[in-house]
Each structure stands twice: as C-alpha cells, then as structure tokens.
Amino acid sequence: MKTSKRIIIVGGVAGGASCAARCRRLDENATITVIDRGPYVSFANCGLPYYVGDVIKDEGKLLVANAALFRDRFNIEVRTKNEVTAIDRTSSEIEIKELETGRVYREPYDALVLAPGAAAVRPPLPGIDLPGIFVLRTIPDSRRIREWIAEKNAQRAIIIGAGFIGLEMAENLVHRGLRVTVVEMLDQVMPPLDPEMAAPVRQQLEKNGVSVALGNGVAGFESGPDGAIVVNTKPGAKHTGDMVILAIGVRPETGLAKTAGLDIGERGGIRVDDQMRTNDTHIWAVGDAVETHDIITGQPTVIPLAGPANRQGRVAADAINGRPTKFRGIQGTAVCGVFGLTVASTGASEKGLRRAGIMDFEKIYLHPGHHVSYFPGAKPINIKLLFRKSDGRVLGAQAIGEAGVERRIDIIATAIQFGGTVFDLEECELCYAPQFGAAKDPVNYAGMIAANHLRGDLPLADWAALEGNGAEIVDVRDADEFAAGHIPGAINLPLNEIRQRLGELPRDREVWLYCGVGQRAYYATRTLLQLGYKVRNLPGGWRTYLDLIAAKP
Ligand code: FAD
Numbered sequence: 132m133k134t135s136k137r138i139i140i141v142g143g144v145a146g147g148a149s150c151a152a153r154c155r156r157l158d159e160n161a162t163i164t165v166i167d168r169g170p171y172v173s174f175a176n177c178g179l180p181y182y183v184g185d186v187i188k189d190e191g192k193l194l195v196a197n198a199a200l201f202r203d204r205f206n207i208e209v210r211t212k213n214e215v216t217a218i219d220r221t222s223s224e225i226e227i228k229e230l231e232t233g234r235v236y237r238e239p240y241d242a243l244v245l246a247p248g249a250a251a252v253r254p255p256l257p258g259i260d261l262p263g264i265f266v267l268r269t270i271p272d273s274r275r276i277r278e279w280i281a282e283k284n285a286q287r288a289i290i291i292g293a294g295f296i297g298l299e300m301a302e303n304l305v306h307r308g309l310r311v312t313v314v315e316m317l318d319q320v321m322p323p324l325d326p327e328m329a330a331p332v333r334q335q336l337e338k339n340g341v342s343v344a345l346g347n348g349v350a351g352f353e354s355g356p357d358g359a360i361v362v363n364t365k366p367g368a369k370h371t372g373d374m375v376i377l378a379i380g381v382r383p384e385t386g387l388a389k390t391a392g393l394d395i396g397e398r399g400g401i402r403v404d405d406q407m408r409t410n411d412t413h414i415w416a417v418g419d420a421v422e423t424h425d426i427i428t429g430q431p432t433v434i435p436l437a438g439p440a441n442r443q444g445r446v447a448a449d450a451i452n453g454r455p456t457k458f459r460g461i462q463g464t465a466v467c468g469v470f471g472l473t474v475a476s477t478g479a480s481e482k483g484l485r486r487a488g489i490m491d492f493e494k495i496y497l498h499p500g501h502h503v504s505y506f507p508g509a510k511p512i513n514i515k516l517l518f519r520k521s522d523g524r525v526l527g528a529q530a531i532g533e534a535g536v537e538r539r540i541d542i543i544a545t546a547i548q549f550g551g552t553v554f555d556l557e558e559c560e561l562c563y564a565p566q567f568g569a570a571k572d573p574v575n576y577a578g579m580i581a582a583n584h585l586r587g588d589l590p591l592a593d594w595a596a597l598e599g600n601g602a603e604i605v606d607v608r609d610a611d612e613f614a615a616g617h618i619p620g621a622i623n624l625p626l627n628e629i630r631q632r633l634g635e636l637p638r639d640r641e642v643w644l645y646c647g648v649g650q651r652a653y654y655a656t657r658t659l660l661q662l663g664y665k666v667r668n669l670p671g672g673w674r675t676y677l678d679l680i681a682a683k684p
Pocket of ligand 1: 143144145147166171176177215248249267268269296417436437
C-alpha cells in the first residue's frame with residue numbers, strides 16, 4: 132500500500148502558503164500540515180500600512196485565505212497559534228507548543244519546509260521598550276497602531292527608517308491626519324535607490340508636509356511631556372512625537388534552523404541550494420528567512436519581498452515532489468507609492484554594483500513622457516538604466532513618476548531575467564496607443580540611448596567628472612531656458628543656432644553638451660561629431676543635474 136508523504140510547513144503566509152497549496156496540487160495523497168504561531172495564515176502583510184491608514188477599512192479584507200478554506204479546498208490542515216520550537220533531525224520530528232494551552236507535542240515529517248519569515252529589527256537602544264514604539268509586521272501589530280492613534284488621539288508620528296515600509300507608513304499616517312517626521316540614518320530616503328534618484332522622493336515627501344531628517348541615526352528614546360516620546364539622534368537632534376514606528380529593516384528568522392544545526396549563510400539567512408533545500412535533505416526553507424543569490428552580482432543576498440517568497444514556495448514544493456526545478460535567484464524588483472509618485476526599481480543600483488566591485492558598467496538617465504505628449508495628461512518618468520559596458524547587458528533600472536512607471540520597470544525586469552541587452556530594449560515591441568505610451572516607448576528610448584553610446588554614436592560624459600575636467604560645457608537649450616538656470620560655467624548655444632555659431636566651440640578640447648532632458652543635446656552631438664568636434668553628452672540633461680544637486684548632503 133502506498134503511504135502518504137507527511138509534509139509539514141512552518142509559517143503559513145507568502146512562502147509557506149504557496150508551498151502548501153502547490154504541494155497539494157502535485158500530490159493528492161500527501162498529508163500536509165501548516166503550522167503558524169500567529170492567529171492568521173495567508174494574510175496580506177503588504178496591505179498593512181493601508182489598513183493603518185484607513186485606506187483598507189475592513190480588517191477582514193487582509194485575510195486572503197483562512198484555515199477553513201485550506202481545509203475545504205485543499206485538504207490541508209492549518210494549525211494557528213502553534214509555535215514550532217525545535218526540530219529533531221535524527222528522528223525527523225518537530226516539537227510544537229500550542230500557545231493557548233502551553234501543551235507541547237511532536238509531529239513526524241518526511242519533508243519539512245521552513246517559511247518563518249523575518250522579524251522587524253528592534254535594536255537594543257535606550258528606551259526602545261517605551262509604550263508607543265511600534266513595528267509593523269502582522270495584523271495584530273497594525274491593530275495596536277490603530278488603537279494607539281485612537282486612544283491617545285495621536286497627532287504626531289515619528290517614523291524611523293525611510294525604506295519602503297517607512298515611506299508607506301508616512302503616506303498613510305498623513306492620510307490619517309497626523310504630522311509625520313521621517314528620521315533616517317543615511318543621507319537619502321529609499322536606500323535601494325541611488326541618491327540622485329531618491330532626491331525627488333524626498334522632495335515629494337516634503338511637498339506633502341512630511342519632515343525628513345536625513346543623516347540622523349537614532350541614539351535612543353525617552354519619555355517627553357504629556358506622554359510624548361522623544362527620539363534622540365546621534366547628531367544631537369531631538370524629534371518629539373505621540374508615537375514611533377520602527378521601520379529599519381528585518382532580520383531573517385533563523386532561530387529554529389540554527390538550533391537544528393542547519394547552515395546559515397554569510398548574510399544571515401538560512402542557506403539553501405537552488406531547489407530551496409537546506410543542508411538537510413529532508414528540510415527546505417523559503418521566503419524572507421533564506422539567503423539566495425543576486426542574479427546580477429552573483430553574491431549571496433537576503434531580500435524580503437513577497438514575489439520571491441511565493442516563487443520559492445513553489446520551487447520547494449516541486450522539489451519535494453521530485454520535479455526538476457530551480458530558483459533562478461533574486462533581482463529585487465520592487466515598487467512603492469509615495470504621495471502619488473510611483474517609485475520602482477529592478478536589478479542592481481549603481482552603488483550596489485560599486486559595492487560588489489563590479490566596475491564594468493555604464494549608466495544613462497532619461498525623462499520621457501509616460502505617453503505621447505500630444506495626448507492630455509502625459510507625465511514624465513525619471514529613468515536611470517545601468518548596463519554592462521562590455522556587452523550591453525542590462526544590469527538594473529530605477530524609475531520615478533506619476534504614471535506608467537511600474538510598467539517600464541517590469542519590462543526591464545523581464546529583460547534582465549532573460550539576460551537581455553540594451554540592444555534588446557531598443558527592439559522591444561510594446562503596446563502603443565496615444566493614451567498608453569508612444570511608438571518609441573520610454574523603454575525603447577532607454578535602449579536607444581544606451582546602445583547609441585556603446586556604438587560610439589553618442590559618447591556620454593560622467594556627471595561625477597563635471598568639475599575641473601577642462602571641457603567646454605555647452606547648454607543647447609533656448610536662451611530663456613538658459614537664463615532661468617544653468618550649470619555654472621556653461622555657455623549657451625541653442626540647438627537651432629549651432630551650425631551658424633560653430634566658431635564659438637573649441638576644437639582642441641572636449642565639448643560637453645546638455646539640454647533639458649537629453650534629446651536636443653543628442654541632435655547637437657550628432658552634428659558636432661560628424662564635423663570633427665570632441666563631443667560628449669551629459670545624460671539626462673538639466674533635469675538630472677537638478678536631481679544630482681538635490682542629492683548632495
Ligand atoms: P511571512 O510572510 O513573514 O510569514 C512567516 C510566518 O511564519 C508568520 O506568520 C509567522 O508567524 C510564522 N512563524 C515564524 N516562526 C514560526 C514558528 N517557529 N512556528 C510557527 N510559525 C512561525 N513585499 C512586496 O513584495 N511588496 C510589498 O508591497 C510589501 N509590503 C510589505 C509591507 C509590510 C508592512 C510588510 C511587513 C512586508 C511587506 N512586504 C512586501 C514583504 C513581504 O510581505 C514578505 O517578503 C513576505 O511576506 C515574506 O513571506 P514569508 O512567507 O517568507 O514570511
């Protein structure tokens with residue numbers, strides 16, 4: 132008689148729930164049990180900031196599935212409020228504590244999947260345990276924050292950390308009517324972005340009334356007057372609020388794995404192979420708890436995102452069921468809304484490449500409209516594309532704008548998955564009608580600019596070398612635009628006059644051209660190159676210059 136395989140999954144949210152459901156789809160006979168110490172499984176943690184902000188009003192909407200649905204639809208047993216406290220690898224059993232009764236019991240497994248997620252970082256700073264200091268990870272966390280706002284009639288919130296969750300919370304608390312200060316240790320918001328791409332995000336926060344304190348590592352917390360909390364920062368600043376949200380990142384939940392002797396990687400996540408198997412052939416691990424590899428740098432990485440957690444859950448289920456499968460690695464494709472701006476990125480950032488010691492790269496900036504300019508409502512998208520100098524392979528992209536942003540990043544993310552180059556981006560055939568895009572889509576433009584550079588048709592200058600390089604800086608915008616603001620030391624030679632005023636340009640040194648966003652400077656570059664001038668183009672033009680200036684600490 133065929134015995135049924137006993138599959139136990141620890142953690143029933145993104146990685147665990149998707150693994151459990153796929154295991155059932157692959158094996159109708161398996162005994163599948165999901166164990167979670169929390170009161171819910173399969174809840175939408177990504178929706179929590181919007182529940183706090185009252186955008187999602189009904190808590191029940193956050194529950195994507197519950198124990199009854201798992202039982203009835205998938206024949207999967209879900210045990211909530213049960214914590215797995217130990218793994219006995221010799222007997223292939225786990226030890227479980229039923230949290231409501233304290234009862235401790237054991238369950239045998241044939242395959243064990245660890246999907247315990249990550250814990251919000253709560254550094255041991257003075258005053259960290261004061262009431263009113265919250266993290267946001269679970270539905271009960273969000274409920275506590277909502278209750279605090281209501282009970283204390285909170286008016287001022289301090290958010291520590293300007294990453295995705297910190298900024299989503301800023302927007303949502305402003306939506307609730309609170310005055311919000313974001314305190315960040317780095318000199319920029321949105322740490323995954325490069326500083327000049329993050330600068331417009333900071334400006335957007337400030338435009339919407341959020342105070343942003345950069346370069347403000349937190350030193351500790353203390354009680355203030357009338358129940359307030361004072362956040363003391365290392366540079367000596369004090370920020371006072373009625374509540375504090377700690378959003379300074381997460382740490383993989385590796386306690387169980389460590390005590391069971393499973394390998395932990397150098398970035399602190401559970402080490403797995405490309406089938407999500409740990410160093411024990413009967414134990415898999417998925418989601419925020421694991422360390423995988425970055426597909427651009429090849430280095431080990433821990434990136435807490437729902438998409439990879441779900442895919443890893445499927446891969447583990449396939450592997451448990453003997454299917455050929457492979458997790459390809461992670462590229463960190465992410466998106467965030469900040470007061471009407473969409474901020475999205477995929478692959479490596481410039482600082483990430485430099486940190487990884489990868490110097491074979493080039494970058495371009497562009498600011499195309501999200502659809503043709505003649506159709507009402509076109510909004511610019513600010514794009515940075517990173518690509519390999521030696522072969523044009525796309526390495527990463529960041530984009531910001533009010534519309535059409537995530538679509539472009541998703542296209543570039545797919546190109547990265549397929550090992551695409553800037554020459555592929557030039558050729559992408561994408562949807563176009565006036566209200567949706569352009570016959571030359573922003574993605575095509577990005578490819579063309581980068582490919583033109585690699586072919587030598589559009590030599591690019593490096594903004595970092597702007598000062599003291601000996602080049603003549605030439606602004607090819609019209610005189611009124613130049614008068615309204617220009618790069619210090621630049622001369623003005625409008626594009627339409629350039630052929631008549633060639634004598635004003637030096638032949639013995641480089642000429643660096645710029646315009647508003649790059650297009651007019653490109654036309655001028657082509658003309659001057661063919662006339663024998665040594666020309667370079669400052670990518671992204673005046674608009675990028677302003678972002679670079681705004682990013683300076
Ligand atoms: P989790 O979803 O954290 O689930 C782990 C579960 O394991 C928990 O329920 C926990 O109770 C349980 N558990 C842990 N240890 C034990 C144990 N010993 N015994 C029993 N149970 C245990 N990602 C995005 O891609 N986009 C977003 O917009 C986004 N927004 C987010 C917003 C917030 C506020 C948060 C907190 C996260 C957000 N994320 C987002 C990240 C995303 O939610 C996570 O990457 C994803 O949920 C990870 O899935 P997981 O299965 O690894 O872990």
